[in-house]
Amino acid sequence: MFSIRLALKNLFRQKRRNLITIFVIAFAFFGYLFVESIMNGMEEMSFDNIRAFETGDIQIANSEYWEEREELPLENLIHWNNELEETIRQNQGVTGVSPELKFSANLNNGIDEMGVIGVGAIPERYNEVFQTKDYFIEGSLSALDENKAVIGKRLAELMDLEINDYIILLVRTKEDTFNTIDVEIGGIIRTPNPMLNNSIVLLPLELVQQRLNVDNGITMISLKTAPNQEETVIHSLRNKIDEQNLPISVYSWRESAANVIALSTTKKSGIGSIMSVVLLIGMVGIINNVILSALERTSEIGMMKAMGMKEWEIVFVFMVEATGIGILGGLAGCLLGFLGVYWLVNNGFYLEFFGDWSQYGIPIVDRIYGVWNYPAFGYIFIMGVFVALLSSIIPAYWAAHKDPVEAIYHR
């Protein structure tokens, strides 16, 4: 107990140096907690945006189409009819069913041309699954009922288009012949999903089916499920499809968003690297602190040895002191981190300030918000204290191992 008291008193000995070490550790902890909160927030927002605007909770497609879906082929389509819709809707937990026909097209405004993704949809059904209706700047999704198109704001800006302008979509039919879709713009959207803003043109499903010559063919069906029902619905749908021997497969939104999830895995290793750097900073700070303390207290260490203190007792004093610095640095870091994450969660910051992140595959625009990860506070604190304790052992042992005569007389 006396050794602990001595170590704690020693904490106030070199106030400035200890404060600097505590500040360095605190700042490193703060950096970790802040970045971790942003990255988790980014992941959560990315996933939310994908589900709310791109995939829904579940997607149904022909398995061969699924393999080539990035190419947007018009082969291996699903034949959409009331019977199929009924089969899907009968599953408990399904709250929305939206058939889609995705295709590649060239958008022409009369002057310029640019590659886009066309999506044929039924407005009522589309609204059951996606949140797009809440993000109209002009017009509404009912424009599709009037054989009009809906495009993203960014795309409108790029192509210098406004509401009520006419566009021509140059498409290839199922037979690989060229055709055009001439439509008026009936709505402009600006969603938190950059893909929808930049490169999607929403069109009436029937019109698209007719121009692509695919009869009642659709590329995919997106489903919305009741909260936490995703797995149950997937399981029951798969059973039903197997029973009826239908040529389609069921996919979770995670399979659709594999690229973003891969990005999330990279994020985890990134966070691990940041954690390593943070702990390394703490380690260097503590080692430096213990070595300087030992050098300053050489004759004191000699006196302790003369009084009969064993080496491990002297090591213990230094270790408690280092751990004290680790605890104070950790607490200060967690406090700073709390304030930083609180600000991030409540205010967020403008992502555009740092450029267009959608080009890196991160489906977020506007503000990015942090999320609370309370275990991270405990984890980094415990790890920090543990590293402080461990990193003090070698320099403390070096100090305690000094020859008593040399230490007393500072030779």
Place this chain on the structure above:
Amino acid sequence: MPLLELKKVKKIYQQGKIEVPALRGVDLTVEEGEFTTIFGPSGSGKTTLLNMIGCLDTPTEGEINLNGNKISDLSKKELAMTRRYNIGFIFQSYNLIPVLTAFENVEFAVRLIGNLSEKEMREKVLNLLKEVGLKGKENRRPGELSGGEKQRVAIARALVKKPKIILADEPTANLDSETAQDVIQIMIKMNEELGTTFIFSTHDPQVMEKARRFINLKDGMISSDKRGK
């Protein structure tokens, strides 16, 4: 049986390829309760001899027996335990812990022994601080004490564990002559009242004359060993 016995103790330091003898075969016997001074010119081996007796260093040759134990054969850990229970040290530059109060500096030594209750320990430390003239200054840190007062704390720290022997290397070297006399008087008082054996080195003739045994060390050997009144 004498408290301390040195037989043909030699200490040779290696400086590169050169061997520097610090002690050239010292024979010495000290009985319990003696008040002994070791004097001699700088480089005569006084500090080396005190370090050997204090179990801080081991001889190159020869044998040292303290309280019946052959300390030249002890391991590092055993030497530490011998120092903890049997030897008190008083250093020229006090070597007090600056963050601890006078009370805590003395308490530190008792805690290492750890055989007293909280109340006993407190009483013992306070009594000893009173004995060395530091009543009322128990809660002062070394930075708030004069040189003489610091050395009194160091004396109390050395005495509190009731060691067999107290070794003091130039205990008055950093003090003015008046304070040096005060400090040596406290050492004499403690020697007489508690019967603790003191061996101290000094250059100061006024301090030296207070001893009852005078060992003159010259070139690593005892050149004279006289007893006073």
